[in-house]
Amino acid sequence: MAALVRRGRCHVYGDHLPLDEGIMPFRLAIQRVNDPQALIPHLFEGFDPGFRERVKPGDFIIAGRDFACGKTHIQGFIAMTALKMSVLCTSMPYKAMRRAVAEGLPVLVGCEGAAAFAATGDEIEVDFSTGGARNLTRGSVKQFPAMSPILRELAASGGARGALTAWLRDHPEQAAGETVKP
Amino acid sequence: MAAATGAERSAGGLTAAQKILARASGRARVEPGEVVHPRPELVIIHDGYVETAYEQLTALGYGRVRDPERLVFVTDHEVAYTTPRAVERGRSIRRIAKSWETGRMFDVGRGGHGHLFPMENGLIRPGMFLFAYDMHCTNFGALGALAVGAGPEITTVLATGTLWTIVPHTLCVRLEGVLPAGSHARDVGFLLAHGFAEGTWNVAYDYRVIEFTGPGLQRLDLAARVALCSSITELGVANVLFGAPPPGIDTAGAPDFLSDADAAYEARITIDLAKVEPQVALPGGPERAAPAGSVAGQRIDHAFLGSCGSGMYQDFVDAASLMRGRSLPDGVRMFVVPGTTETARRLADDGLTQVFLDAGAVLLPPGCGPCAGGVMGPLGSGEVSISTAATNHEARFGAKDGAAYLGSPFTVAASAIAGCIVDPRSFRGSAR
Numbered sequence: 380m381a382a383l384v385r386r387g388r389c390h391v392y393g394d395h396l397p398l399d400e401g402i403m404p405f406r407l408a409i410q411r412v413n414d415p416q417a418l419i420p421h422l423f424e425g426f427d428p429g430f431r432e433r434v435k436p437g438d439f440i441i442a443g444r445d446f447a448c449g450k451t452h453i454q455g456f457i458a459m460t461a462l463k464m465s466v467l468c469t470s471m472p473y474k475a476m477r478r479a480v481a482e483g484l485p486v487l488v489g490c491e492g493a494a495a496f497a498a499t500g501d502e503i504e505v506d507f508s509t510g511g512a513r514n515l516t517r518g519s520v521k522q523f524p525a526m527s528p529i530l531r532e533l534a535a536s537g538g539a540r541g542a543l544t545a546w547l548r549d550h551p552e553q554a555a556g557e558t559v560k561p
Numbered sequence: 562m563a564a565a566t567g568a569e570r571s572a573g574g575l576t577a578a579q580k581i582l583a584r585a586s587g588r589a590r591v592e593p594g595e596v597v598h599p600r601p602e603l604v605i606i607h608d609g610y611v612e613t614a615y616e617q618l619t620a621l622g623y624g625r626v627r628d629p630e631r632l633v634f635v636t637d638h639e640v641a642y643t644t645p646r647a648v649e650r651g652r653s654i655r656r657i658a659k660s661w662e663t664g665r666m667f668d669v670g671r672g673g674h675g676h677l678f679p680m681e682n683g684l685i686r687p688g689m690f691l692f693a694y695d696m697h698c699t700n701f702g703a704l705g706a707l708a709v710g711a712g713p714e715i716t717t718v719l720a721t722g723t724l725w726t727i728v729p730h731t732l733c734v735r736l737e738g739v740l741p742a743g744s745h746a747r748d749v750g751f752l753l754a755h756g757f758a759e760g761t762w763n764v765a766y767d768y769r770v771i772e773f774t775g776p777g778l779q780r781l782d783l784a785a786r787v788a789l790c791s792s793i794t795e796l797g798v799a800n801v802l803f804g805a806p807p808p809g810i811d812t813a814g815a816p817d818f819l820s821d822a823d824a825a826y827e828a829r830i831t832i833d834l835a836k837v838e839p840q841v842a843l844p845g846g847p848e849r850a851a852p853a854g855s856v857a858g859q860r861i862d863h864a865f866l867g868s869c870g871s872g873m874y875q876d877f878v879d880a881a882s883l884m885r886g887r888s889l890p891d892g893v894r895m896f897v898v899p900g901t902t903e904t905a906r907r908l909a910d911d912g913l914t915q916v917f918l919d920a921g922a923v924l925l926p927p928g929c930g931p932c933a934g935g936v937m938g939p940l941g942s943g944e945v946s947i948s949t950a951a952t953n954h955e956a957r958f959g960a961k962d963g964a965a966y967l968g969s970p971f972t973v974a975a976s977a978i979a980g981c982i983v984d985p986r987s988f989r990g991s992a993r
Contacts, residue, residue, distance in 0.1 A: 554622050
């Protein structure tokens with residue numbers, strides 16, 4: 380089982396942050412832009428204009444209830460995954476959580492009190508296998524619910540695409556051009 | 562989600578969803594919040610996604626799916642090819658079916674709506690677990706089957722034979738009383754969707770199984786249950802199940818598919834059916850419910866009977882009861898879309914098709930009809946529609962600036978004849 384420990388700076392937001400126009404401009408979703416490099420400059424553009432200058436690879440999003448609500452367009456998740464970001468939130472719609480993990484984005488839901496644990500700019504380290512979090516800026520610790528081992532493995536190994544690649548490696552009989560063994 | 566303790570795991574009754582998911586996962590018992598890998602008996606994909614799934618798996622190097630014998634292709638989104646691209650898509654789907662050795666292929670004109678005909682021809686059975694691409698597979702809950710809409714992750718099911726699934730909590734909705742004349746299960750669904758979205762009962766509904774129980778179930782036939790399943794699905798519920806099988810459905814030999822009397826529901830609410838009035842869903846979504854009378858007089862251009870939510874035989878019986886001997890007014894076009902080829906045959910045999918044709922309606926082939934993006938019978942710019950479609954989000958039937966209302970078969974039929982939205986109860990009063 381792959382370990383999943385991440386360290387980075389926080390960007391702290393409130394409740395009901397929508398995918399469309401909150402995390403990513405809607406126009407990029409309807410244009411089905413899937414190139415991370417084209418998406419990254421627009422991440423949180425409409426909601427937090429300073430994000431683009433502030434964000435560094437490996438950073439955390441800390442959000443409240445109903446994170447990534449609205450239609451489950453994946454462009455925001457593609458950009459966050461490419462930046463090796465992670466999410467801690469109080470809750471997010473089930474379908475959005477599935478799509479995030481399927482894109483390879485580690486998310487911890489059920490993180491009550493996360494906004495009080497860290498402020499924007501704080502550096503934190505989170506072990507997704509235990510839910511243990513350390514605020515390195517403040518020197519404090521906080522226990523959140525752990526990420527399911529199955530979801531953690533999926534997020535750590537490149538999401539659904541990574542899992543399908545691994546499956547085919549283990550099941551060569553399903554590869555194109557292979558014949559079924561009797 | 563909180564994990565159950567060891568003591569809880571070995572005690573207490575189970576919900577229907579727990580039982581079905583445990584069986585499909587090869588487990589004696591599963592708890593809400595657990596991640597499981599259930600193995601489906603069937604995997605259903607409609608004509609709108611077969612090519613995409615094939616392209617994605619082919620790009621990764623796949624030539625074979627894991628369980629081709631369980632795979633079912635249905636054709637309901639674009640049934641009467643209206644473009645050269647649609648003809649090519651059909652040809653491509655047939656090639657893919659052959660390449661993947663797909664177990665069952667229901668081509669154009671075979672079967673009809675993939676969320677309806679599998680309940681008629683015996684493919685879907687009570688207690689079954691299956692995956693489908695489309696979220697409205699929740700319809701199969703009307704028959705006691707648990708179907709999970711995998712969306713784009715259906716490729717993982719195709720490749721690996723399963724997909725991680727979190728065991729959902731179940732919300733119990735007890736139905737009491739009897740629906741008044743003119744009211745329909747669809748109205749109950751709209752009211753529930755509205756109440757969930759507005760927080761009327763302060764209960765969680767995101768990824769919850771909504772399980773209907775109580776004495777009010779007794780008079781809800783399969784079509785009424787399908788209407789309930791469909792009307793609340795777009796809210797993001799996990800599934801819709803029932804505490805008793807539909808009247809007249811033989812469940813002999815079926816595995817246990819009903820919740821235990823002491824099942825641990827997450828929450829319970831009660832609905833008095835006797836108080837349910839005809840509703841419409843205002844443009845924007847099924848949860849935007851309002852009493853039909855509140856928008857009475859709204860002019861309409863377009864009406865549509867059918868879709869996965871209201872495409873069963875009884876739905877057309879209900880509509881025909883208000884349309885017999887009447888004609889659509891000038892300027893109103895109406896599309897009637899039997900859900901399945903079997904329903905189309907029965908409607909013709911029983912003279913109901915003629916009722917709609919005599920009124921001036923257009924009969925379309927079994928399938929989704931205008932609800933699949935308006936590829937057939939679309940809504941034009943600035944026009945107003947009332948229909949029994951599964952949803953009415955922006956541009957669902959074509960034009961972005963069209964206004965799409967939803968209603969029950971009673972409300973749609975009455976409104977089509979009136980040329981404006983009406984409460985079917987008032988319309989009933991003036992019927993010949």
